[in-house]
Amino acid sequence: MEKKEAKVIHPILTDKHREFGKRVREFAEKELAPHADEWESRQEFPISLFQRFAELGFLGIRYPREYAGQNLDFLHSVLLSEELAYSTMGGITTAVTVQNEMVGPPIFKFGTEEHRQKFVVPMNRGQKIGALGITEPQAGSDVAAIQTSAKKNGNHWVLNGEKIFITNGFRADLVLVVARTSLEKGYRGMSLFLVESGTKGFTREKLDKVTMYCADVGRLYFKNCSVPAENMVGEEGRGFYNIMWELQGERIAGSANAVGRAQAAFEAALKYAQARIQFGKRIADFQVTQHKLADMATRIDAARQYVYYVAWLFENGAYPVKEISIAKLLAAQAASSVSDDALQIHGGPGLLMTSSAQRFWRDARLSRIGGGTDEIQKEIIARALIPKK
Numbered sequence: 306m307e308k309k310e311a312k313v314i315h316p317i318l319t320d321k322h323r324e325f326g327k328r329v330r331e332f333a334e335k336e337l338a339p340h341a342d343e344w345e346s347r348q349e350f351p352i353s354l355f356q357r358f359a360e361l362g363f364l365g366i367r368y369p370r371e372y373a374g375q376n377l378d379f380l381h382s383v384l385l386s387e388e389l390a391y392s393t394m395g396g397i398t399t400a401v402t403v404q405n406e407m408v409g410p411p412i413f414k415f416g417t418e419e420h421r422q423k424f425v426v427p428m429n430r431g432q433k434i435g436a437l438g439i440t441e442p443q444a445g446s447d448v449a450a451i452q453t454s455a456k457k458n459g460n461h462w463v464l465n466g467e468k469i470f471i472t473n474g475f476r477a478d479l480v481l482v483v484a485r486t487s488l489e490k491g492y493r494g495m496s497l498f499l500v501e502s503g504t505k506g507f508t509r510e511k512l513d514k515v516t517m518y519c520a521d522v523g524r525l526y527f528k529n530c531s532v533p534a535e536n537m538v539g540e541e542g543r544g545f546y547n548i549m550w551e552l553q554g555e556r557i558a559g560s561a562n563a564v565g566r567a568q569a570a571f572e573a574a575l576k577y578a579q580a581r582i583q584f585g586k587r588i589a590d591f592q593v594t595q596h597k598l599a600d601m602a603t604r605i606d607a608a609r610q611y612v613y614y615v616a617w618l619f620e621n622g623a624y625p626v627k628e629i630s631i632a633k634l635l636a637a638q639a640a641s642s643v644s645d646d647a648l649q650i651h652g653g654p655g656l657l658m659t660s661s662a663q664r665f666w667r668d669a670r671l672s673r674i675g676g677g678t679d680e681i682q683k684e685i686i687a688r689a690l691i692p693k694k
């Protein structure tokens with residue numbers, strides 16, 4: 306009997322999804338990966354890449370056509386995040402995820418039609434770069450502790466405070482900033498504001514980091530920074546809740562980033578294990594390497610299935626906070642451990658700056674911290690498991 310080619314068909318993915326994923330991978334391998342050494346050592350990728358992403362239909366994935374979007378579902382965002390890992394530069398995946406899944410959605414959902422036209426449309430066209438400013442030096446996991454203030458002054462709001470670790474922050478044309486509009490109201494005292502580059506009182510600096518070399522991650526300062534009243538996004542006092550909503554989509558996309566990074570690291574290690582000869586054998590012939598590879602594949606597969614599942618739930622109108630945190634935790638831990646094992650399989654050459662193994666390993670470390678740490682995901686999961694007394 307004629308042997309059929311084995312093909313794994315995921316029940317959630319259609320041919321359209323698979324075709325899209327293939328296009329992203331080809332782009333990442335052909336147009337991005339060859340520049341990895343240069344852009345990583347320069348700690349910057351060309352800003353024109355955003356326009357290239359737009360040309361290819363990789364920005365504004367989930368928005369309607371009339372907003373320069375692609376009118377595609379969340380699984381396309383997941384595949385974009387996964388397949389961009391083949392660029393070997395987490396910094397690029399993160400920059401695009403911030404634009405598509407962190408900044409755009411809250412502006413689109415909670416903002417006005419004017420906000421959509423002025424900010425979301427140019428972001429989807431790659432003409433404007435967005436950043437999201439939540440974290441502050443004194444407020445990381447504890448978002449409710451944010452101190453950046455916004456005070457009303459006539460038809461303006463005046464912002465004072467600082468944001469730290471803001472991806473795209475140094476080059477962004479617009480930053481969606483979470484600020485406190487009332488000291489008295491706790492969670493209910495926060496609102497969202499759009500601050501554009503060039504606004505008086507808004508300055509920034511680029512941070513040096515061990516991860517995501519080619520991404521720009523900034524520290525932002527607001528000193529008597531006055532923005533027009535119409536730059537408030539959503540209702541006054543709803544900022545905390547709106548950001549908690551945004552975090553769910555961000556976490557799914559971040560989980561997909563992690564799965565993609567794990568997969569790409571795994572494939573590099575699998576290839577290397579079959580090429581490297583020691584003691585007269587391929588290192589892939591040692592059982593210890595085989596078991597390591599089997600464990601890696603198992604962790605990736607489990608995480609991927611779960612990420613697809615929550616993306617599908619989210620796309621279909623569910624708001625599965627506990628499941629999203631499970632996906633984030635699983636994927637982040639898979640990326641971290643798989644990239645570490647992949648580096649181990651590479652031995653010394655894996656530690657050379659020209660090796661993709663060290664990039665996957667350094668970049669994977671962010672997954673357990675950014676978008677809510679592992680410990681915070683466990684808090685969320687535990688809270689859902691144990692009802693309040």
Ligand SMILES: Cc1cc2nc3c(=O)[nH]c(=O)nc-3n(C[C@H](O)[C@H](O)[C@H](O)COP(=O)(O)OP(=O)(O)OC[C@H]3O[C@@H](n4cnc5c(N)ncnc54)[C@H](O)[C@@H]3O)c2cc1C
Pocket residue numbers: 403437438439440444445446447469470471472473514516517522671674675676677678679680681684
């Ligand atoms: C490269 C990079 C890019 C980033 N991009 C962005 C961005 O674009 N926008 C943005 O707003 N932020 C961004 N962040 C910030 C990121 O979201 C925060 O670093 C993260 O939320 C953790 O906050 P923290 O670093 O202040 O750590 P902390 O909150 O101080 O936590 C320190 C440690 O304490 C633990 N901990 C804290 N609270 C608890 C608790 N209740 N129970 C148990 N353990 C706890 C944490 O898990 C962690 O291990 C980025 C960070 C990095 C490094």
